[in-house]
Amino acid sequence: MEENKYEGLNLPNYNIPEDIQNVVSVTTLDRLYNWGRRWSVWPLMFGLACCAIEMIAAQAARYDMARFGMEVMRPTPRQADMMLVSGTVTKKMLPALIRLYNQMPEPKYVVAMGACASSGGPFKEGYNVVAGIDKFLPVDVYIPGCPPTPQALIAGLIKLQEKIDKQSIKKVRWYQKGKADANYVPMPILGPDLIDVRRNAEYKEAAARKEGVA
């Protein structure tokens, strides 16, 4: 039997005769929209340390990420749908990461590959390492491991596809009036430590408490 090219697109309750399954589809606008996006999630590669080697392996012939429509690694944020952060994020690197994230057009997703990107990993207490990119960026999928195998990365990408499947055009933030920039991340200030400007009030309160003013 010929493979059904529209698997996942058709509404489950409609039985389309086998001989026309590849030319006729009964679906909704949401399903059509999500189906198109889930098979063309182009990653913005962000290989920062050892995890990147596994990310590269996932691209090569043995694991072949192209099967999921994700083979086109983009060197520019303008053409990317998903930021794939694999490796240790240092405090010095974070502003570059955020700048690129802000330059990505919606819809955009973030995948944290490995212990370092998810939580700082073995360097969590390091003076120069960010203890997880979710301190600054909205992470959609975390992939555990040090490093995660290529299979684990692909499993994570399938999770992202499942997440996309559940989105509705009416509710996604990028079509909401006034919320198009809702995911804009202000640039942190890099000093002796990273300062997240969204937490200014919290910092001021802590400083006042320390000085015994509050």
Ligand code: SF4
């Ligand atoms: S999670 Fe482990 S393998 Fe991945 S970058 Fe960190 S130390 Fe390297």
